Amino acid sequence: MTFIKKHIPLALCFIFGVLTLGSYYVPNKASENYLEVMNKWENIVAGFAFLLGLFSLFFSHYNKIRRKVDGWGYSLFVFVGFLIMVIPAITSKGIQMDGATLTGLGWNYRFLFNALSGTMFSVLAFYIVSTAYRAFRIKSPQAGVLFAAAFILIVGKVPLGQIMWEKTLGWTHVGISQIVQWLMEVPVVAGRRGIMMGLAIGGIVTGLKIIFGIERQYMGKD
Amino acid sequence: MKTYIEKLLKIDRRLIFLALTLLLVFPIIRPLGLPNVNLGTEVISLYNKIESLPPRTFILISLDYDPATRPELHPQAVAILRHAMRKDLRVGMLTLNAGATGLIEELGERIPRDIAPGKVYGKDYVILPYQPNPVAVLTQLGMDLHQMYDKDRNGAPIKDMEVFKGIKSVRDMGLGICITGTALLDYWIAYTGDKFKFPMAGGVTAVSQAGYGPYLQTGQLKGLVGGMKGAADYETLIGVKEKGTSGIDALSLAHLMVVTLIVLANLMMLWLKYL
Numbered sequence: 001m002t003f004i005k006k007h008i009p010l011a012l013c014f015i016f017g018v019l020t021l022g023s024y025y026v027p028n029k030a031s032e033n034y035l036e037v038m039n040k041w042e043n044i045v046a047g048f049a050f051l052l053g054l055f056s057l058f059f060s061h062y063n064k065i066r067r068k069v070d071g072w073g074y075s076l077f078v079f080v081g082f083l084i085m086v087i088p089a090i091t092s093k094g095i096q097m098d099g100a101t102l103t104g105l106g107w108n109y110r111f112l113f114n115a116l117s118g119t120m121f122s123v124l125a126f127y128i129v130s131t132a133y134r135a136f137r138i139k140s141p142q143a144g145v146l147f148a149a150a151f152i153l154i155v156g157k158v159p160l161g162q163i164m165w166e167k168t169l170g171w172t173h174v175g176i177s178q179i180v181q182w183l184m185e186v187p188v189v190a191g192r193r194g195i196m197m198g199l200a201i202g203g204i205v206t207g208l209k210i211i212f213g214i215e216r217q218y219m220g221k222d
Numbered sequence: 223m224k225t226y227i228e229k230l231l232k233i234d235r236r237l238i239f240l241a242l243t244l245l246l247v248f249p250i251i252r253p254l255g256l257p258n259v260n261l262g263t264e265v266i267s268l269y270n271k272i273e274s275l276p277p278r279t280f281i282l283i284s285l286d287y288d289p290a291t292r293p294e295l296h297p298q299a300v301a302i303l304r305h306a307m308r309k310d311l312r313v314g315m316l317t318l319n320a321g322a323t324g325l326i327e328e329l330g331e332r333i334p335r336d337i338a339p340g341k342v343y344g345k346d347y348v349i350l351p352y353q354p355n356p357v358a359v360l361t362q363l364g365m366d367l368h369q370m371y372d373k374d375r376n377g378a379p380i381k382d383m384e385v386f387k388g389i390k391s392v393r394d395m396g397l398g399i400c401i402t403g404t405a406l407l408d409y410w411i412a413y414t415g416d417k418f419k420f421p422m423a424g425g426v427t428a429v430s431q432a433g434y435g436p437y438l439q440t441g442q443l444k445g446l447v448g449g450m451k452g453a454a455d456y457e458t459l460i461g462v463k464e465k466g467t468s469g470i471d472a473l474s475l476a477h478l479m480v481v482t483l484i485v486l487a488n489l490m491m492l493w494l495k496y497l
Contacts, residue, residue, distance in 0.1 A: 024417070032365050039358035039370065046355035095376070096327045109324035114289040117321070121290035125476065129242050130235040133483035137491055147484065154481050157428075157451055159256040160474035177260040189435035196436060 010213045017211035084108060149183060156180035227490045238483070245479055249471035256471055258458050264438055265455040268423045268445025269305070271397060277310040279396035280389050282363075284410065285329070288321030291403030291427055296325060297453035297466035298425040299401050300337065303329065305460045307338035307346070311396070312385050316350035316371070318359060318406055323352050326375075344374075345384045351375040356406060360413035363392050364420070392420040397444070401425035407434070411442050425452065 020038060023031035061075035088104030096106030138144050155161030156176040165176040209215035275281070283302065287295040306313050317326055330349050333341060341347055350371045353359045362370040367390065374380050388394060392414050398421065400410040407424040415422035421444050426434060428449025437443040447456055450473050453466025 035361055036365060036369050039362045042358035043353065043355050043370075046358070050354065096324055097331065100331070106324065106327060110328070113321075114292070114324065117289035118292060122293075126239045126242055129476070129480055129483065130238045132480045133233075133238055133487050134231075134235065136484045136487065138488050151481055154477045156260075158474040158477045159258050159260075159470060160478060162260055163256065164478075175260075181263070184432060184435055185439070188432045189439060192433050193436045 006219070009219055010216070014211055014213065017207075021207075021211070084112065149187075152176070152179055152183060224494065227494055231487065231490055231494075242476065242479060245475045246472045249475055250468070253468050254471040254474075256474060258454050258467065258470060261455040261458060262446075262448065262452060264443075264446040264448070265452050266445075266459065267438075268302075268399075268447060269456065269459045271421070271423060271444045272302070272305055272309060272311070275309065275311055275396045278312055280312040280314065280385070280394065281306055281397045281399065282314045282316070282392065282395050284398070284400040284402070284406070285315060285317050285322050285326050286319040286400060286402035286404060286406045287325070288319055288403070289325065290321075292325060293465075293469065294427050294450050294453070295401050295403060295425060296328075297450065297464055297469070298447045298456060299325075299329060300332070300464060301453055301456040301460060301462070301466065302399060302401075302425065302447070303333070304337050304462060305456070307333070307341055308460070313347040314350060314385070314389075314395075315347070317352050318354075318356040319402070319404065320352055320354070323375075344378075348380060348383060348385045349375045350380070356409050357413060360409055361417075364414050364418035365391055367391055392418050395420065397421050397423060399423045399425065401447075403427045403430070411437055415442055423447075428452075 016038075019034060023035050057078065061078045064072045064075040085105070085108055088108050092098075092103035092105040094105065095103055096109060097103065102110065136143075136147070138147050155165055156179060162176055169176075206215065210218070272281075283299070283306075285299055303313065315326055315329065317323060326349055329337075330343075333347065334343075338346075343349075351374065353370065359370055368381055371380060374383075380386055392398060398410060398414060400407045400422065401424070403426070407422075407426060410424075411422055414420045422442065423445040424434065424443055425447040426449075428451065431446065431448030431452075434443060434446050438446055447453065450466055450469045454470040455466075457463055457466045
């Protein structure tokens with residue numbers, strides 16, 4: 001059993017990991033053919049992963065409803081929302097527009113999903129404004145720097161702020177857009193580049209650990 | 223005075239919500255018409271890149287955003303599409319985000335109606351279906367896209383469509399533009415831009431715009447449209463005022479409200495501490 005559950009997955013991971021990594025650096029017909037096959041397989045597996053995720057989601061929410069845990073009523077909406085989109089998708093054969101008219105799926109997307117999703121995201125704006133007032137306290141030099149940078153960016157990025165800057169500080173002959181440009185091109189890029197390099201090195205190390213079987217959490221516990 | 227300030231600092235947040243609602247509603251209903259003068263340099267870069275492409279060049283637009291980020295990103299997509307169509311470029315649209323399909327349908331509906339009434343589907347533009355697994359799709363686009371996309375979103379074979387004449391992979395295209403509220407633009411740069419020397423540009427939300435500075439400096443991105451301000455800038459450049467321009471007034475007021483509230487709250491805190 002150890003051979004099937006442990007050695008074969010590790011060997012497959014090593015072989016395909018090395019081949020795929022190598023194919024990135026060896027641009028010839030054989031590696032392209034290999035990648036084409038792998039890409040098709042990956043897409044098929046991704047399709048099944050969606051299905052697996054769906055079953056897992058349903059199972060988890062079904063259990064919440066069965067056990068009547070706190071807030072189980074919300075779990076009902078997972079099923080309601082799913083059926084509202086899936087039933088019209090099946091009856092419309094997955095098509096959203098039939099000529100110039102909306103199908104059931106298209107109507108539900110445009111007038112339900114669109115509105116609900118947009119509403120959820122826009123609620124963030126209200127929380128940000130409320131939190132800015134109630135929680136942003138400049139109690140340290142770091143918070144002061146953060147506020148100064150945010151202030152310049154906020155004022156410099158919108159027309160009304162630019163007009164106000166010109167009216168009040170125009171005599172300095174320093175344009176707010178020049179300051180914003182400098183902030184975005186020097187300190188922001190420097191910080192972002194450091195983060196990107198750290199992420200990339202972390203990604204490479206994790207990838208190598210998986211290929212060489214040092215990192216095995218993806219295989220489960222037993 | 224002290225009690226009054228303490229009360230103000232603990233104000234019911236619903237009052238702040240109400241103030242923001244009022245501040246947003248009025249400029250949306252009746253725009254103030256503030257001039258948008260300082261255009262972003264990276265927006266101008268993208269505009270110039272599209273301007274420099276010869277007619278009938280194929281460009282690929284990946285619309286990877288869903289309704290949550292629609293207010294910022296949809297105006298960008300409309301403006302870029304309008305510009306590309308005006309320049310007589312061939313346009314391919316696709317998505318790697320399952321939630322974006324309906325938004326692409328909306329664009330498909332608007333092209334013959336008001337974006338570019340003279341353009342013909344299959345000859346001047348095409349809409350490809352959603353595909354899962356971005357890395358596989360992006361890698362395949364650099365080799366032979368027909369292996370991944372053999373039909374359009376309505377199931378019609380694409381191989382013989384005039385729009386795809388001479389197009390086998392991204393190597394045959396003039397530009398790729400990924401408009402997204404996720405990290406998919408990084409994937410596009412890594413798996414098609416860098417690997418296949420495919421010129422890439424992007425459209426992103428304002429909050430993630432700062433993260434793409436390194437790509438712009440190295441030339442891995444030929445241009446970047448950031449948030450609603452970027453959309454308004456692009457609309458100004460092409461001379462068509464739409465949702466980006468009309469939204470910028472509300473955005474201005476909301477931004478200034480945030481700054482004012484932070485300054486006020488901190489002044490009140492200082493008052494309580496030192497006076």
